[in-house]
Amino acid sequence: MQKILLAEDDPNLGELLKDYLELKGKYDVVLCQDGDQALEQFRKERFDLCIFDVMMPKKDGFSLGKEVRKMDQTIPIIFATAKGMMEDKTQAFELGGDDYITKPFRVEELLLRIQALLKRVSKDKEEELADKFEIGNYFFDYTSQVVTYKGQQQKLSTKEAELLRLLCLKKNDVLTREEALVKIWHDDNYFTGRSMDVFLSKLRKYLKEDPNVEIVNVHGKGYKLLVS
Secondary structure, X not given: OOXXXXXXXXXXXXXXXXXXXXXXXXXXXXXXXXXXXXXXHHHHOOOOEEEEEOOOOOOOHHHHHHHXXXXXXXXXXEEEEOOOXXXXXXXXXXXXXXXXXXXXXXXXXXXXXXXXXXXXXXXXXXXXXXXXXXXXXXXXXXXXXXXXXXXEEEEOOHHHHHHHHHHHHOOOOEEXXXXXXXXXXXXXXXXXXXXXXXXXXXXXXXXXXXXXXXXXXXXXXXXXXXXX
């Protein structure tokens, strides 16, 4: 059962949200009524998602979110507030928030947002673990950095393996040039882009024996690993 940390200073609303999410969402919800209590709870337990009311006593939701982000860079955080001002929304996302909901809101909408966030996180984790791929008649082992074709093995460099893995994760879909550059080189300038073009040429050469496999340029967007 996935666990949610809910920080809400209104006891009636807090209990309503807790009961609904436990009943309809089948989540284990830990309710705290101020920011300090929520931070202490976060330090003691492992949570899958956080919902922080912005206007709380002792420690407001934004300050709480900032402290949580120092300890966990990836846990999804939803900020809830009665204020719909653009500055609040901007601050929420600048602090690493994943979503923002304005009171009053329907509990059904909150549940949908929670489900969408947890689904995205689950997909991201699956992609992080993926290390073996079938590419037509090729087999690519990311961990060993080897592409195998009919018993013949081709050892890849680290950058080649990282680039091919991103293409495999987006198979038959567009891998944007910016995403590849930032994830592999942590930079998207012109000279880094030229370097990536060289690695793409090498990958095309490694995969040329199977006519059903092709890496194509998508003009103005990026690249696509086509496997028919």
